[in-house]
Amino acid sequence: MAAIRPTEATATWWRDAAIYQIYVRSFADGDGDGTGDLAGVRAKLPYLVELGVDALWFTPWYLSPLADGGYDVADYRVIDPAFGHLAEAEKLIAEAGQLGIRTIVDIVPNHVSDRHSWFRAALAAAPGSPERELFHFRDGRGASGEIPPNDWVSEFGGTPWTRLPDGQWYLHLFAPGQPDLNWAHPAVRQEHEDVLRFWFERGVAGVRIDSAALLAKDPALPDFTEGTDPHPYVDRDELHDIYRSWRAIADQYDGIFVGEVWLPDSERFARYLRPDELHTAFNFTFLACPWDAGLLRSAIDSTLAEHAPVGAPATWVLCNHDVTRTVTRYGREDTGFDFAAKVFGTPTDLELGTRRARAAALLSLALPGAVYLYQGEELGLPEADIPLDRIQDPMHQRSGGIDPGRDGCRVPLPWSADLPHAGFGSEAEPWLPQPASWPSYAADAQAADPGSMLSLYRTALRLRREEPGFAEPAGGTGGGRLHWLPSPPGVLTFTRSHGLICVVNLSGGPVALPDHVGMLLTSGPLDASGLLPDDTAAWLRGTR
Ligand code: GLC
Numbered sequence: 001m002a003a004i005r006p007t008e009a010t011a012t013w014w015r016d017a018a019i020y021q022i023y024v025r026s027f028a029d030g031d032g033d034g035t036g037d038l039a040g041v042r043a044k045l046p047y048l049v050e051l052g053v054d055a056l057w058f059t060p061w062y063l064s065p066l067a068d069g070g071y072d073v074a075d076y077r078v079i080d081p082a083f084g085h086l087a088e089a090e091k092l093i094a095e096a097g098q099l100g101i102r103t104i105v106d107i108v109p110n111h112v113s114d115r116h117s118w119f120r121a122a123l124a125a126a127p128g129s130p131e132r133e134l135f136h137f138r139d140g141r142g143a144s145g146e147i148p149p150n151d152w153v154s155e156f157g158g159t160p161w162t163r164l165p166d167g168q169w170y171l172h173l174f175a176p177g178q179p180d181l182n183w184a185h186p187a188v189r190q191e192h193e194d195v196l197r198f199w200f201e202r203g204v205a206g207v208r209i210d211s212a213a214l215l216a217k218d219p220a221l222p223d224f225t226e227g228t229d230p231h232p233y234v235d236r237d238e239l240h241d242i243y244r245s246w247r248a249i250a251d252q253y254d255g256i257f258v259g260e261v262w263l264p265d266s267e268r269f270a271r272y273l274r275p276d277e278l279h280t281a282f283n284f285t286f287l288a289c290p291w292d293a294g295l296l297r298s299a300i301d302s303t304l305a306e307h308a309p310v311g312a313p314a315t316w317v318l319c320n321h322d323v324t325r326t327v328t329r330y331g332r333e334d335t336g337f338d339f340a341a342k343v344f345g346t347p348t349d350l351e352l353g354t355r356r357a358r359a360a361a362l363l364s365l366a367l368p369g370a371v372y373l374y375q376g377e378e379l380g381l382p383e384a385d386i387p388l389d390r391i392q393d394p395m396h397q398r399s400g401g402i403d404p405g406r407d408g409c410r411v412p413l414p415w416s417a418d419l420p421h422a423g424f425g426s427e428a429e430p431w432l433p434q435p436a437s438w439p440s441y442a443a444d445a446q447a448a449d450p451g452s453m454l455s456l457y458r459t460a461l462r463l464r465r466e467e468p469g470f471a472e473p474a475g476g477t478g479g480g481r482l483h484w485l486p487s488p489p490g491v492l493t494f495t496r497s498h499g500l501i502c503v504v505n506l507s508g509g510p511v512a513l514p515d516h517v518g519m520l521l522t523s524g525p526l527d528a529s530g531l532l533p534d535d536t537a538a539w540l541r542g543t544r
Contacts (some may be wrong), residue, residue, distance in 0.1 A: 056102070368481050384407075
């Protein structure tokens, strides 16, 4: 693979890229201490080249007490010593670039860690001080201020307010260790613009924006009554001005943004993707969609329809570090994803889930736009059960122990079937325990098996790169071009430009393939009569 050349800097690589998400703590352990690190990632770059991805998105790798897996940043300009150091991150960005792989970093603008110097200074300062204005400090309600300042609910459950010994409360939409910043304060804007420049100067190609629709707050911090419009902290109009100024910075470096924007209203969602704002945003409609032909088709149609007017490419995501792993989700009765519905002990048919996840891989990789893969997805890892006393995710504790939290999709990866800790690299016990089944998912065993999930992803990513059927027509923008073909109920059949046909069978029984001139790939074998079995997908050449 060729190194990234400066002449490609202005190219539109991101419009149809395959981007691989690395959760550093669990990817590969280079120094053997039980935690993944940058040395581990550098050692696995050849694996990522062979997998065939265009870019890596690193979840936060900055200094952090890890109250929320690194989404509690104490210093954006320092790599957490558990992962390495800044010079090593620079080396990794450069080495990946030499191999033709770009780097995306994760910025968490809604909040910082309670160990961030700004918050420490705010705690040390008195109520009403300028230091406290960088956050949302308020007096409480009730006779002695013992009731939180408003009725909001934390994204992790419970009140998002924590009271200090001096009587004031501070706001944290997530865990108490993640105080929300006051985005109406000019110093907050200035600091983030400097942080963006800091990472673009180090050669990153893009930035993922965490909780991108939550930053701006109604300054009165009023109670939230269902239906209040505008919402006191979700999707407020002030955000667009912030992202316009970010875009101007990114444009100086040919950098791109991908926003974490969970919004049900597609018109409001698309506003973030206007030409002078974010380049892309995660498509959670598709991620959350149940395994059902009608629902998937409408999720695809609505995604393409909402992106078209702003000229932005769609992104297709099956899983990430926050949601139940795909093979587990598709192996359950309720195949959709809902944060509120995660419970312990849900019956799961992993064989069925794996078959569907293979078909879903071919579906998502055939759709027009960019695609995100989450580490371990290419190995078909299931969600792991974490013993109660090892769960670290604050979501578990904040739900009163009802929600298992997100650790089950964050377990250290299995690289070698025959090595201790499935080859994760640790001499010590890894930070989260690996299930007994992990060696059977090891990358080295799968690489040698043409029928494995890893082989399917490698082949599919290669075809996606090389086959003319995936190319945009001349002048295309990566933003659309999909035509549904007539198909039996429960079957999704569409064609892309240049005649690629993708068929996904969710009908409950075998179906005949549509007319084609060549077979490129199937997610599972055809049956003895040459029919496409249920929960199986195929890529076909429709024209010569
Ligand atoms: C995003 C991240 C999630 C984190 C939260 C708070 O949703 O993906 O992992 O807990 O933001 O930063």
